[in-house]
Amino acid sequence: MKYSMQRREFLKNAGLGALSIPFLASLPSLGYANTTVRKQRMVVIFSPNGVVPQNFWPDEEGEQFALKSIMEPFAPYKDKLLTLHGISDKIKGDGDSHMRGMGCLLTGSELFPGNIQGGSHTPAGWSSGLSIDQEIKNVLQQNPATQTRFGSLEFGVMVPERADTWTRMVYAGANKPIAPVDDPYQMLSKLYGKMKDRESLKSIMDPLQQDLAKLRLMVSAEDRHLLDEQASFVRDMERELKQENPADVGHAVPKLELGVKEVNDNMPKISKMQIDLLVNSFRADFARIATLQFTNSVGQAKMNWLGIDEGHHGLSHEPDSNTDAVEKLTKINTWYAEQVAYLVKQLAETPEPGASGSMLDNTMVIWTNELGKGNSHTLNDIPFVMIGGGMGYKMGRSLKLKNVAHNRLHLSLAQSFGHDLKTFGNPDYCGDGPLALS
Numbered sequence: 001m002k003y004s005m006q007r008r009e010f011l012k013n014a015g016l017g018a019l020s021i022p023f024l025a026s027l028p029s030l031g032y033a034n035t036t037v038r039k040q041r042m043v044v045i046f047s048p049n050g051v052v053p054q055n056f057w058p059d060e061e062g063e064q065f066a067l068k069s070i071m072e073p074f075a076p077y078k079d080k081l082l083t084l085h086g087i088s089d090k091i092k093g094d095g096d097s098h099m100r101g102m103g104c105l106l107t108g109s110e111l112f113p114g115n116i117q118g119g120s121h122t123p124a125g126w127s128s129g130l131s132i133d134q135e136i137k138n139v140l141q142q143n144p145a146t147q148t149r150f151g152s153l154e155f156g157v158m159v160p161e162r163a164d165t166w167t168r169m170v171y172a173g174a175n176k177p178i179a180p181v182d183d184p185y186q187m188l189s190k191l192y193g194k195m196k197d198r199e200s201l202k203s204i205m206d207p208l209q210q211d212l213a214k215l216r217l218m219v220s221a222e223d224r225h226l227l228d229e230q231a232s233f234v235r236d237m238e239r240e241l242k243q244e245n246p247a248d249v250g251h252a253v254p255k256l257e258l259g260v261k262e263v264n265d266n267m268p269k270i271s272k273m274q275i276d277l278l279v280n281s282f283r284a285d286f287a288r289i290a291t292l293q294f295t296n297s298v299g300q301a302k303m304n305w306l307g308i309d310e311g312h313h314g315l316s317h318e319p320d321s322n323t324d325a326v327e328k329l330t331k332i333n334t335w336y337a338e339q340v341a342y343l344v345k346q347l348a349e350t351p352e353p354g355a356s357g358s359m360l361d362n363t364m365v366i367w368t369n370e371l372g373k374g375n376s377h378t379l380n381d382i383p384f385v386m387i388g389g390g391m392g393y394k395m396g397r398s399l400k401l402k403n404v405a406h407n408r409l410h411l412s413l414a415q416s417f418g419h420d421l422k423t424f425g426n427p428d429y430c431g432d433g434p435l436a437l438s
Contacts, residue, residue, distance in 0.1 A: 041288045041363040047336040048299040049316035050371035058398040065398035070333045073341035079396040082386040086401030089379040095124030097377035099165040101370030102297035106131035108407040108425020131171045132410040137289045139419045152289040156180030166297040184273040279346045297370045316374025362390040391416035393437040405429035
């Protein structure tokens, strides 16, 4: 509130329009970016339906380990990789494994009783607690030195419009799910101003040209560079959104109809656009916490661009003896790993604004899932793969844990941000304290 009032007063005194606000967030010379406090960021990425364990987890433990086929996209960042095999979602109660796997993944809390029926288990409702990303976001937002414009941003790719326990993993509190934004148009509008659909889209930069010219005269040379990069990013994104024929991404991308936010075969394109927006939002210091949700628990994406016609969830139910299904599931999970690796690459190649090193040095990317394995619906060995830095963890390792409650990992995440939580979610699964990852 305080900083919003200061920005409005500055804009008024400088004769600038309100559309200039997003471009002020990361400019140290105007006092809106704190350059004395090291930035810490966290991204949680979700993909559904479990993994193929034999093609996912390293066999070895420690610093000398080989990457299996699904994890090969992370080879360039192996020294910044930490695999956590043996973490389990121990939360019991209402709902089936998919529902508890999704609703309890980041909350560590039971689902409320409800009327959403799943599988052969009891029906359930929303989670009874807030998610760890929002817990950390709230702490950062309470400190002026770490406060950002949005606090957190929730991105999605092909998330169904329906709202139920299978489609939500982020919670602002008990019974308060947060829907991800899975439309790049909508996310760009949220970050930079009101926009319309592709047919009537006009450059939001046009009314800003004079304001940005004035603003460039008020800031340092370094800030002028940051300002120009933000403006250039928005222009490039708008140009991409306006294209009648989107850039080639290695497969046929159908032309989107007006008002359609999700098209199965456009999933790779949407993924890239959302990741680019996420990285830029971090660079502009709009937020330091983000989530990126691919489809949903029981997600049925058909990855035609991989030569796979079946839905993902259906394939995940096939027995291990079905070698064709195992091969296809391996391809699907590898594709998800490639999306994570693309995000990591963008962060690694982006210098940390106002500091040395890259943005990856100060950002922890966490890739996870609602199940350990699709056909068994197990909540044991939930995938947690971490890439990056900024949390003080010893990276470049493969850890083999023994049925550790994922609540303890959440405690570690919170404490790495200086938030000295003693319990998170159900306290019954926090008794041994945070995981020792340093």
